[in-house]
Amino acid sequence: MLELRGLSRVFGSLTAVDGVSLTVSSRHALIGPNGAGKSTLLHLAAGNVRPSAGRVLLDGRDVTRAGPGRRARLGLGRTFQTPALVDSADCGTNLRLGGRAPVSLDDVGLGGCERLPAGALPHGRRRLLEVAVALAGAPRVLLLDEPAAGLGDDDRALLLSVLRAVEVPVLLVEHDQAFVRAYADTVTVLHQGALLASGTPSTIAADADVAAVYQGAAC
Numbered sequence: 001m002l003e004l005r006g007l008s009r010v011f012g013s014l015t016a017v018d019g020v021s022l023t024v025s026s027r028h029a030l031i032g033p034n035g036a037g038k039s040t041l042l043h044l045a046a047g048n049v050r051p052s053a054g055r056v057l058l059d060g061r062d063v064t065r066a067g068p069g070r071r072a073r074l075g076l077g078r079t080f081q082t083p084a085l086v087d088s089a090d091c092g093t094n095l096r097l098g099g100r101a102p103v104s105l106d107d108v109g110l111g112g113c114e115r116l117p118a119g120a121l122p123h124g125r126r127r128l129l130e131v132a133v134a135l136a137g138a139p140r141v142l143l144l145d146e147p148a149a150g151l152g153d154d155d156r157a158l159l160l161s162v163l164r165a166v167e168v169p170v171l172l173v174e175h176d177q178a179f180v181r182a183y184a185d186t187v188t189v190l191h192q193g194a195l196l197a198s199g200t201p202s203t204i205a206a207d208a209d210v211a212a213v214y215q216g217a218a219c
């Protein structure tokens with residue numbers, strides 16, 4: 001379980017994340033208009049960005065001062081907006097670099113790609129490989145930054161079924177509202193760095209404040 005307590009991050013005069021508290025214990029989606037602070041919050045959770053205030057707890061342990069490597073070793077898995085893979089290495093090697101958990105390329109629809117360089121995969125398949133690499137690390141909590149971005153319908157359906165089979169808590173940032181509705185059981189909405197609303201997908205879909213924020217935004 002991942003707990004974010006009163007997290008803030010200030011960049012110069014801009015408060016990118018403003019006192020956000022949330023607990024990730026199941027399938028949790030983080031949404032909000034462009035610039036709402038979603039990626040910064042994910043970076044704060046993963047240890048890539050230091051908080052100006054607040055704490056991060058992983059399974060009850062305070063990891064606020066731990067860097068990303070230490071958090072990863074403690075069980076915080078993640079993927080990035082741009083998949084972080086070793087392009088020159090084949091898919092099988094990438095998977096093994098991720099760890100020893102029994103995840104196969106077949107599990108993410110990449111059966112037969114064992115010897116193909118990761119750099120030769122099309123975008124959607126790269127995202128699926130990155131999820132498999134993260135799962136191979138046997139994470140206790142998984143952070144995913146826009147995993148469905150740029151995916152075609154088939155890859156999106158595959159990703160959905162892969163993620164539904166993940167048994168650990170997941171926090172994902174996602175713009176694709178249909179994907180969020182199909183996947184998440186909890187949705188948290190950020191607006192201008194602060195938590196605007198949190199609830200089930202249907203509660204959030206019916207929330208007038210959330211609708212107003214999206215109406216005023218480009219997406």
Ligand SMILES: Nc1ncnc2c1ncn2[C@@H]1O[C@H](COP(=O)(O)OP(=O)(O)OP(=O)(O)O)[C@@H](O)[C@H]1O
Nearest residue numbers: 011014015016032033034035036037038039040041
């Ligand atoms: N390293 C940084 N230095 C200065 N400002 C930053 C930095 N990182 C993010 N910001 C600013 O913080 C705010 C929140 O950015 P962030 O990327 O977290 O939003 P987001 O909700 O993920 O947006 P998007 O949906 O467009 O990816 C933005 O105004 C952004 O310009």
